[in-house]
Amino acid sequence: MGRRKVRLELITNDSVRKTTFRKRKGGLLKKASELKTLCGVDTCAIIYTANDVEPHVWPSPEDAQRVLERFQSLPSKKQGKHMLNHEDYRPKDVSMLELKLENGIKRNQDLEMELLLLDHLSGKNVVDLIKDDEMKMLYQSVDDKIRDLTLQMANLKASEVEEDAYSTAPAN
Amino acid sequence: MGRRKVRLELITNDSVRKTTFRKRKGGLLKKASELKTLCGVDTCAIIYTANDVEPHVWPSPEDAQRVLERFQSLPSKKQGKHMLNHEDYRPKDVSMLELKLENGIKRNQDLEMELLLLDHLSGKNVVDLIKDDEMKMLYQSVDDKIRDLTLQMANLKASEVEEDAYSTAPAN
DNA sequence: GTCACTATATATAAGGG
DNA sequence: TCCCTTATATATAGTGA
Numbered sequence: 001m002g003r004r005k006v007r008l009e010l011i012t013n014d015s016v017r018k019t020t021f022r023k024r025k026g027g028l029l030k031k032a033s034e035l036k037t038l039c040g041v042d043t044c045a046i047i048y049t050a051n052d053v054e055p056h057v058w059p060s061p062e063d064a065q066r067v068l069e070r071f072q073s074l075p076s077k078k079q080g081k082h083m084l085n086h087e088d089y090r091p092k093d094v095s096m097l098e099l100k101l102e103n104g105i106k107r108n109q110d111l112e113m114e115l116l117l118l119d120h121l122s123g124k125n126v127v128d129l130i131k132d133d134e135m136k137m138l139y140q141s142v143d144d145k146i147r148d149l150t151l152q153m154a155n156l157k158a159s160e161v162e163e164d165a166y167s168t169a170p171a172n
Numbered sequence: 173m174g175r176r177k178v179r180l181e182l183i184t185n186d187s188v189r190k191t192t193f194r195k196r197k198g199g200l201l202k203k204a205s206e207l208k209t210l211c212g213v214d215t216c217a218i219i220y221t222a223n224d225v226e227p228h229v230w231p232s233p234e235d236a237q238r239v240l241e242r243f244q245s246l247p248s249k250k251q252g253k254h255m256l257n258h259e260d261y262r263p264k265d266v267s268m269l270e271l272k273l274e275n276g277i278k279r280n281q282d283l284e285m286e287l288l289l290l291d292h293l294s295g296k297n298v299v300d301l302i303k304d305d306e307m308k309m310l311y312q313s314v315d316d317k318i319r320d321l322t323l324q325m326a327n328l329k330a331s332e333v334e335e336d337a338y339s340t341a342p343a344n
Numbered sequence: 345g346t347c348a349c350t351a352t353a354t355a356t357a358a359g360g361g
Numbered sequence: 362t363c364c365c366t367t368a369t370a371t372a373t374a375g376t377g378a
Contacts, residue, residue, distance in 0.1 A: 001371080001372045001373045001374075002372080002373040002374025002375065003373085003374045003375045003376085004374065004375075005374090006373095006374070016375095019374095020373085020374080023372085023373060023374085024372085024373080026372095027371090027372055027373075030371095030372090031372095
């Protein structure tokens, strides 16, 4: 769409390529925005530039907000066939602690399942930039999750040690 | 871009909205594809339709393949400020097992970090459809990861029990 | 590298099977 | 609903400041 038809192939000239990228990125975002508005679908554009390490995400602030909410309420459904059969990897006879450990495993599986989604998206070059504030919120959210998980594992370990104490030398 | 200028607002008429969605989705994908080719960036379009539960992802088969590879080689960098300070949650005096447990935690943190990326993307309505084969590969990848993690945790638990045995009743 | 300005190339809203 | 077709609306390649 310009003075002349361009061949669909990598633009070798650096500056030209950058300029084209900038222009087209804008166009793509606009299109995505329109699609979202006109059709009521929650579009999202992303771009991992070879330069930046951080992925650039788009929507608007409200969108990012909603993303977080949706993410946090993300239930452990869909796990179906992806639920791992623990039996295969569990040393026999460790009954007492199984439940707790399983909880931990289950949690990890939840994470993995969400990771699956990430799979579909990571490694892609996306189209935009998330505001700093939103970024912080996202990070905060993950930090919280990490905290929970770590605490849980620590407790698990602690209780195991405890249990052990019981079976060999009752707590003072 | 049509017989007449359309107002930027949700199209109320169902059939019209659907048609417009289909058309514009195609256009957006084409644009993304061009951007990818012309600028050498790995574009990716996604759409979570209100109807379908599964997200629809786009690129081409080769892209999906690359996604997987990139994902699997995803190092544990970037963790920086997101590394959790275990000290705060670790019951004191459990030295012997710490390392193993920490490995487990570390792993979880890796997952969490990747989850962070997901944060940026989930909950968005994206633009496309991944081929069944690719989907299977992705699932397989996650399954493998789940297997690793589970096995690791099982081993961790097993070795703890073992250690315990040693300190109280030397193995037969 | 960026911005503005066109001339063109594309995308697509309406309509008609 | 899905394809066509066609009239217009948009996107953008090339160019100059």
